[in-house]
Amino acid sequence: MNFLNWLVLVLGAASATNAAGGAIRVVEDMRGLDRAALAADFLSAGAGSSGGGSGHTNNWAVLVCTSRFWFNYRHIANTLSMYRTVKRLGIPDSNIILMLADDVACNPRNHFPATVYNNAGRYLDLYGSNIEVDYRGYEVTVENFIRVLTGRHEEHVPRSKRLLTDDRSNILIFMTGHGGKEFLKFQDAEEIGSHDIADAIAQMFEKKRYNEIFFMIDTCQAASLYKQIYSPNVLAAASSLTGQSSYSHHHDMEIGTAVIDRWTYSNLETLEKLERQDKNTLANLFKTYDSSVILSDPGIRTDLFPRGIENALVTDFFGGVQTTELTLEMYKTSEKQKVLPADVKVEFDGRLSSAQKDTLLEKPRYKLKVVLPQTYLINVPFVLCFGLLLTGVVVAGSV
Amino acid sequence: MRRLVAIIIAAWVSISASAAQSTQHETLHLHQRPSGRVTAHFAFAQSVAQSQAHALDDIARGFGIDEMALSFTQGTRCDSIATKVGCRPPGVVLWAWMRNNHSLSSVDTRWSALTNALAGTFCASLNFITPENSAEPQSSFTHSSVNSSLSSLRYASLPREITCTENLTPWSKLLPCSTKVNHLAHIKDRKMKPYCILGSKAGIASLFNAYAIYDADYHSMSVEVSRKCTSDTECTTEIRQDLVVALDPVRKGYQRNMDWSLQFLFGKEVAGSCPLNEIETNILVTLPKAEGFEFEGKVKPVYNDEKNAWVYSLELAKQFSMGVKYSDSKPDLSEKSKSTELIQIHRHLTGYGRERGGIKIRISNRDTKPRTVTLLEVLPWFIKLYMHTLQRTTYHITSQEVLSLSGEVVNQTLKYQPAIPRIRPSVIELTATLPGESITVFTFQFDRAFIKYTEHPPDANRGFDTGAAILTVHPASRTEKEYRLFSDVLLIALPTPDFSMPYNVITMSCTIVALYFGTVFNLIVKKLEGLDDSQLKKKWWMFWVKERSVLGKK
Numbered sequence: 001m002n003f004l005n006w007l008v009l010v011l012g013a014a015s016a017t018n019a020a021g022g023a024i025r026v027v028e029d030m031r032g033l034d035r036a037a038l039a040a041d042f043l044s045a046g047a048g049s050s051g052g053g054s055g056h057t058n059n060w061a062v063l064v065c066t067s068r069f070w071f072n073y074r075h076i077a078n079t080l081s082m083y084r085t086v087k088r089l090g091i092p093d094s095n096i097i098l099m100l101a102d103d104v105a106c107n108p109r110n111h112f113p114a115t116v117y118n119n120a121g122r123y124l125d126l127y128g129s130n131i132e133v134d135y136r137g138y139e140v141t142v143e144n145f146i147r148v149l150t151g152r153h154e155e156h157v158p159r160s161k162r163l164l165t166d167d168r169s170n171i172l173i174f175m176t177g178h179g180g181k182e183f184l185k186f187q188d189a190e191e192i193g194s195h196d197i198a199d200a201i202a203q204m205f206e207k208k209r210y211n212e213i214f215f216m217i218d219t220c221q222a223a224s225l226y227k228q229i230y231s232p233n234v235l236a237a238a239s240s241l242t243g244q245s246s247y248s249h250h251h252d253m254e255i256g257t258a259v260i261d262r263w264t265y266s267n268l269e270t271l272e273k274l275e276r277q278d279k280n281t282l283a284n285l286f287k288t289y290d291s292s293v294i295l296s297d298p299g300i301r302t303d304l305f306p307r308g309i310e311n312a313l314v315t316d317f318f319g320g321v322q323t324t325e326l327t328l329e330m331y332k333t334s335e336k337q338k339v340l341p342a343d344v345k346v347e348f349d350g351r352l353s354s355a356q357k358d359t360l361l362e363k364p365r366y367k368l369k370v371v372l373p374q375t376y377l378i379n380v381p382f383v384l385c386f387g388l389l390l391t392g393v394v395v396a397g398s399v
Numbered sequence: 400m401r402r403l404v405a406i407i408i409a410a411w412v413s414i415s416a417s418a419a420q421s422t423q424h425e426t427l428h429l430h431q432r433p434s435g436r437v438t439a440h441f442a443f444a445q446s447v448a449q450s451q452a453h454a455l456d457d458i459a460r461g462f463g464i465d466e467m468a469l470s471f472t473q474g475t476r477c478d479s480i481a482t483k484v485g486c487r488p489p490g491v492v493l494w495a496w497m498r499n500n501h502s503l504s505s506v507d508t509r510w511s512a513l514t515n516a517l518a519g520t521f522c523a524s525l526n527f528i529t530p531e532n533s534a535e536p537q538s539s540f541t542h543s544s545v546n547s548s549l550s551s552l553r554y555a556s557l558p559r560e561i562t563c564t565e566n567l568t569p570w571s572k573l574l575p576c577s578t579k580v581n582h583l584a585h586i587k588d589r590k591m592k593p594y595c596i597l598g599s600k601a602g603i604a605s606l607f608n609a610y611a612i613y614d615a616d617y618h619s620m621s622v623e624v625s626r627k628c629t630s631d632t633e634c635t636t637e638i639r640q641d642l643v644v645a646l647d648p649v650r651k652g653y654q655r656n657m658d659w660s661l662q663f664l665f666g667k668e669v670a671g672s673c674p675l676n677e678i679e680t681n682i683l684v685t686l687p688k689a690e691g692f693e694f695e696g697k698v699k700p701v702y703n704d705e706k707n708a709w710v711y712s713l714e715l716a717k718q719f720s721m722g723v724k725y726s727d728s729k730p731d732l733s734e735k736s737k738s739t740e741l742i743q744i745h746r747h748l749t750g751y752g753r754e755r756g757g758i759k760i761r762i763s764n765r766d767t768k769p770r771t772v773t774l775l776e777v778l779p780w781f782i783k784l785y786m787h788t789l790q791r792t793t794y795h796i797t798s799q800e801v802l803s804l805s806g807e808v809v810n811q812t813l814k815y816q817p818a819i820p821r822i823r824p825s826v827i828e829l830t831a832t833l834p835g836e837s838i839t840v841f842t843f844q845f846d847r848a849f850i851k852y853t854e855h856p857p858d859a860n861r862g863f864d865t866g867a868a869i870l871t872v873h874p875a876s877r878t879e880k881e882y883r884l885f886s887d888v889l890l891i892a893l894p895t896p897d898f899s900m901p902y903n904v905i906t907m908s909c910t911i912v913a914l915y916f917g918t919v920f921n922l923i924v925k926k927l928e929g930l931d932d933s934q935l936k937k938k939w940w941m942f943w944v945k946e947r948s949v950l951g952k953k
Binding site: 068069103105106112113114115127128129130131132133134136137138139155156157158159160161187188189379380383386387390 | 473511512515516518519520522523524526527561562563564565567568569607608609610612613614856857858911914915918919922
């Protein structure tokens with residue numbers, strides 16, 4: 001059974017990489033375009049809809065804490081802070097997929113049962129009394145995370161555990177945990193790679209599962225995690241650049257661990273001041289990042305986001321859409337998927353033109369340097385000794 | 400005039416009939432023991448008729464369920480006298496009787512669909528219940544209202560499952576007079592505008608406060624659903640929800656005394672009775688002393704001999720609070736160790752090391768009469784049982800003499816289902832008669848399986864929890880009811896590999912292979928050739944070397 005599931009996943013990933021060829025081209029093409037002109041185009045195109053031309057009709061959030069164990073309290077606090085923020089700004093519980101890899105609220109080590117605080121002053125309990133955790137404990141796995149994004153679930157999985165988005169959904173993806181260059185650890189047992197994330201988002205694009213994605217990640221070398229994403233309309237922000245560590249903000253002596261990370265804290269400082277009808281843009285949010293306070297340089301990737309961060313409201317991703325659109329004709333789901341400029345053609349069927357094939361197949365040809373064999377002879381005594389040693393060990397072991 | 404009276408009577412009859420159609424009760428029983436501990440038992444009952452809608456009714460109808468019980472429990476310090484629903488083992492316990500013939504699918508498919516549906520409803524990892532850890536007991540959960548030839552039973556437990564606010568939230572939303580929670584709360588700074596207040600509608604559910612409940616010594620939250628059909632179309636679903644919380648005012652207060660109040664225990668007051676008129680709200684209080692105390696609060700309770708408790712009836716839209724003050728409030732702490740239960744079960748691990756082990760189950764019967772019990776033990780497949788090692792010893796409770804069994808006491812039946820790795824657990828179901836005033840000990844041995852590297856959980860070194868053994872005590876007489884006892888949960892350590900070892904081995908062997916292969920390959924493939932003499936001009940600084948050809952050419 002498990003094997004079959006994996007097979008399905010692998011096949012899915014394979015189909016995604018097929019399409020990747022086309023998508024990569026799009027990205028490169030768009031880099032060449034005048035972004036401001038593009039943004040202006042979109043604004044005029046989406047003039048009828050509100051919210052700065054995002055064109056979305058519903059908001060979703062996928063909030064993931066990937067760390068198990070008590071001393072990772074701050075990661076759960078990070079995720080819950082975001083949960084609180086999006087809920088306060090209007091995304092309902094039914095549109096939030098909350099994944100917490102461990103239970104710290106009712107952990108016997110927690111001196112304050114059923115609470116999670118993100119501040120040593122303990123002003124605000126993030127756990128509150130109305131919380132719905134969709135995936136918890138051992139359920140938080142790479143497999144389940146990719147299943148949530150791509151919508152490939154087993155038969156009986158309830159609606160509350162599914163990301164039921166369409167091509168008019170704006171999705172906020174927030175991840176936090178321990179990571180390294182192009183990977184993020186799940187539960188201290190497995191990892192997700194930056195290519196996995198990129199391919200999952202590509203599948204979402206193919207399946208028309210989103211309008212726009214804001215991908216946020218708070219971990220060490222966080223910027224390396226969004227590096228491989230190649231699908232359009234994805235905006236990404238990270239706590240630190242490749243090669244940098246991200247740090248925790250402060251410590252609570254009674255809880256006994258750090259309670260929040262610096263970058264999330266910095267985001268919350270701004271987000272806490274916002275209200276549902278706020279018109280601040282993401283550019284304003286990014287301007288508040290101060291590297292001397294965060295102790296790392298936050299990474300922002302906008303090349304896949306032609307609308308521009310100056311035109312995207314914070315509430316496009318953190319808030320719930322309240323407006324309704326009345327149409328005289330029947331609603332077509334694919335019509336409003338504006339995404340690409342008219343002059344860019346995408347071939348998502350996986351087939352490539354011959355010209356494309358050539359460019360893809362062309363590999364850099366290094367001039368091989370021929371080294372005289374004599375220098376290798378230096379190794380011979382070493383290898384012989386090592387071989388003797390190995391044989392000796394094997395013989396000794398077998399005797 | 401007569402017509403008017405007839406109309407009034409007809410109207411009254413119809414009103415009372417509609418009230419009877421969906422009867423709902425909610426009762427809070429606060430039971431204090433001499434040790435000072437207060438066990439609060441919130442009991443809610445509602446019946447959902449065919450025409451009404453309820454999430455659990457939907458589940459029961461959709462999956463063809465006759466009876467179902469689900470409990471979430473944490474803590475072991477349960478007071479069996481104070482709770483009417485019994486003490487439950489830590490984690491989740493779920494059992495369900497499901498109809499054999501159902502239009503949709505087989506019982507097994509519906510069982511996994513049911514666990515997934517409940518996982519979604521209660522925000523818990525109930526989807527970890529699979530055939531791998533589910534059992535089909537034969538004589539442990541028999542129910543008078545369920546015809547066992549038409550329905551099948553499935554039972555499973557998840558001893559590791561935690562219970563927290565995210566489970567209480569959906570659970571309390573299923574109540575008829577549910578708690579309404581405005582938003583996140585607990586504001587410490589009084590100067591801040593309290594835009595988030597823990598609010599609630601009415602009834603005893605307004606006392607729910609996650610901070611108090613999850614600070615308790617023991618808390619158990621359960622749902623029981625039973626569906627009865629009078630005809631093919633007319634069915635009603637009875638839903639019972641219980642929440643048992645063992646709170647300790649002696650531990651909580653600085654004074655270390657037995658005095659308590661609702662405000663002190665829960666940090667809240669009851670916001671009047673539920674406005675739904677068919678709901679009856681009562682609060683019962685049982686105290687360890689007959690006198691030497693007084694009740695605080697505006698309303699004074701009435702003593703009810705039948706219920707052996709002081710009874711309050713709640714009024715609509717009136718804040719209600721109460722408390723108890725003793726003249727001598729020193730707790731009797733020696734009382735904690737005493738247990739008055741007639742039949743007790745205790746289970747523990749024997750042996751040492753991570754290869755072999757054993758389990759010892761000790762059942763004591765303090766009753767003078769012999770009692771018939773059924774022991775159900777469901778063990779995961781990675782515990783490899785040796786059934787030939789199963790032994791029974793019975794001895795007298797005080798003299799410790801081994802009793803020789805005779806007569807009807809000897810009768811015992813054993814049903815055993817061996818485990819199939821990764822497919823089903825091993826199930827032992829043993830029906831035996833315990834002689835009066837005796838202790839019966841069952842022992843058996845097992846081997847711990849060496850499971851696959853990927854089958855270990857992320858925190859593998861913690862060990863694996865195995866669900867509680869269940870002891871069903873069959874009624875001795877017709878007036879008694881069958882009841883169940885749960886043993887302790889065991890934490891079994893399996894042989895755990897060093898998880899970094901495969902990586903060490905892979906890197907080491909790869910390095911060796913690369914070094915060896917690379918060099919040998921080069922030696923085999925590359926051709927040795929002499930250098931051109933012309934390149935070998937004598938350098939000026941090699942004046943002290945005699946000029947000669949390098950590789951003998953020339």
